Amino acid sequence: MPDKLITEEKRVFMTGNEVVAWAAMAAGAEIMYGYPITPQNEIMHYWTRLAPKYNRRFLQTEDELSAGFTTLGGVMAGRKAFTATAGPGNTLMQEPLSMAEAMRLPTVTIIQQRGGPSTATVIYSQQEVTMTTFGGNGEGLRIVYSTANHQELFDYTIKAFNVAWKYRFPTFILGDGYQAKMRESLTIYDPEQRGIEFVPAEPFVGKPGTPGVDREPGHYRNTYNVEEELYDVLQEFFADYEKMVPEVVEYHSFDTEDADVVVLSHGVVSRGAKEAVEILRKEGKKVGYFRPITLRPLPEKELKELATKAKKLLVVESAQGQFGKLIKNAIYGGTAEFLTLYKPGVGITTEEIISRVEEIL
Amino acid sequence: MSIQPPMPKCWRVETKPHKFCPGCGHGLVLKALGEAIDELGIQDRVVFGCDIGCSLLAWDFFNVDSIQTHHGRTTPVMTGVKRANPDLICVAYMGDGGGYAIGSQHLVNAAARNEKITVLLALNTVYAMTGGQMAPTTMPGQKAETSPYGRDPELTGYPTQGPEMVAAICREGAYVARGTTANLKQLKNYIKKALQNQMDGNGFSFVEALAACPTNWRTNAEKTWNFVEKEMPKYFKVGEKKVPGAEQREGQ
Numbered sequence: 380m381p382d383k384l385i386t387e388e389k390r391v392f393m394t395g396n397e398v399v400a401w402a403a404m405a406a407g408a409e410i411m412y413g414y415p416i417t418p419q420n421e422i423m424h425y426w427t428r429l430a431p432k433y434n435r436r437f438l439q440t441e442d443e444l445s446a447g448f449t450t451l452g453g454v455m456a457g458r459k460a461f462t463a464t465a466g467p468g469n470t471l472m473q474e475p476l477s478m479a480e481a482m483r484l485p486t487v488t489i490i491q492q493r494g495g496p497s498t499a500t501v502i503y504s505q506q507e508v509t510m511t512t513f514g515g516n517g518e519g520l521r522i523v524y525s526t527a528n529h530q531e532l533f534d535y536t537i538k539a540f541n542v543a544w545k546y547r548f549p550t551f552i553l554g555d556g557y558q559a560k561m562r563e564s565l566t567i568y569d570p571e572q573r574g575i576e577f578v579p580a581e582p583f584v585g586k587p588g589t590p591g592v593d594r595e596p597g598h599y600r601n602t603y604n605v606e607e608e609l610y611d612v613l614q615e616f617f618a619d620y621e622k623m624v625p626e627v628v629e630y631h632s633f634d635t636e637d638a639d640v641v642v643l644s645h646g647v648v649s650r651g652a653k654e655a656v657e658i659l660r661k662e663g664k665k666v667g668y669f670r671p672i673t674l675r676p677l678p679e680k681e682l683k684e685l686a687t688k689a690k691k692l693l694v695v696e697s698a699q700g701q702f703g704k705l706i707k708n709a710i711y712g713g714t715a716e717f718l719t720l721y722k723p724g725v726g727i728t729t730e731e732i733i734s735r736v737e738e739i740l
Numbered sequence: 741m742s743i744q745p746p747m748p749k750c751w752r753v754e755t756k757p758h759k760f761c762p763g764c765g766h767g768l769v770l771k772a773l774g775e776a777i778d779e780l781g782i783q784d785r786v787v788f789g790c791d792i793g794c795s796l797l798a799w800d801f802f803n804v805d806s807i808q809t810h811h812g813r814t815t816p817v818m819t820g821v822k823r824a825n826p827d828l829i830c831v832a833y834m835g836d837g838g839g840y841a842i843g844s845q846h847l848v849n850a851a852a853r854n855e856k857i858t859v860l861l862a863l864n865t866v867y868a869m870t871g872g873q874m875a876p877t878t879m880p881g882q883k884a885e886t887s888p889y890g891r892d893p894e895l896t897g898y899p900t901q902g903p904e905m906v907a908a909i910c911r912e913g914a915y916v917a918r919g920t921t922a923n924l925k926q927l928k929n930y931i932k933k934a935l936q937n938q939m940d941g942n943g944f945s946f947v948e949a950l951a952a953c954p955t956n957w958r959t960n961a962e963k964t965w966n967f968v969e970k971e972m973p974k975y976f977k978v979g980e981k982k983v984p985g986a987e988q989r990e991g992q
Contacts, residue, residue, distance in 0.1 A: 452820020
């Protein structure tokens, strides 16, 4: 049985869901637990075609609750297990993922956002930001990468497995239906050939020896007897999270130094935003671009700086201010005027962004 | 000199006495499970999962690796563990609320898929940890906090017959039984068979155990035992419901 799906670097033309399946294979994911929901289905379709050829496994569960909880079981048994979902499935999956947060389980979950609330549309939105970054009961101790193109889907899916196992916080790739379904060029590669070292998986349960005789038993719980006990545990989690932040925060920005207006966006909308800023700059307009790649944790220091240097910030997103809310929190106390272009559930073109910037310049 | 009560070897002494209410059935079911683990010599391979609700109090009960999860979700967590490491012996432990209400879809589908795990369910006819509300298994006429005038089957249906339901779903290789804390030797025997069935890689195994909840039943010792021994078996018939190989024998 061949060990690797990708043995050499090459250009390919794939859909985003296919990219995710290939990236998970390349990252050494061992088992996928999943449940169908559009627009992420083809991740499972590709995975189930590839998995038996490379000694990987799959289970189609009865629902997203089960897909999430079986993923937790797989992780606790010491496997790089992952799952994928969207929309109402993401809603259900917040239950297992809040347990992953509580138990510090290195889960990897791919979210291909669709319209909301509820069933809404099956195609596209950026409306799963709040749920993915802060969903579930708890404090949102997660890592969320918002990808903008297929190359990033590949790169960050691989990265997600390493970051999850290194820091042990639930890790997400936040894509969307456009990225899931459209075909695009990208370079695929064997991560090891690029010098990416994999953080090994470790079992939480079933380690060698008899518990209580050769070793302490692993007793994992997410319940605490008294408030103070939970408080103490959470203080440790917060400290770990804060320590991790500078190591995982990622963003992309340009032309912000002298900008009167900085356009802020995330995910696929950034493609239009980037082009708009480039066009406006060529016209001599002082416009800058800022895009957090990690929505959780956010690059708060850089955002705060922007909000004191620039005159105006324009937040552009395919939701009614879910990303905007994150930004507002981060820049509290900043002096820049906060402006928006919100189009919940629909895509945003370069032209629309240009015309909005011209309006406010 | 104090004499220690006999405990299964795999029980974790440091966490005893346990935290269940006096007279609770969980201690007896877990004793039967502990003895079964001892007698099969599988302490090094067992992973024990429990729900929220009273069963969560067993999170550190044994010297075996344990995972406490959410209401009704113990079955998928153990499924996930087992599929990722088939060498482990996975035991999902829950109450009748976790198994027959909130987690019923997981129980049904794990049984239908013939997952090679063992589900052990303590049935006490009430939601106990949350304060004695009606459960899927509350008996007709039985008073509970949300059926204060007695359960009326016209309004709320009849008690769920768990093992009968599971036995109807399961195919060859499954083991299904209902035991009772009123007959611990038999209960242990059923649990042993259920674990052995998983060890043999046959398929899904499920044991329901009739258990007491004197706190929520508001019963004294005599009435508690009367309910467990006399009342419960009127609806919940004790015995083996499905045994691997029996299908072939029937067909011969």
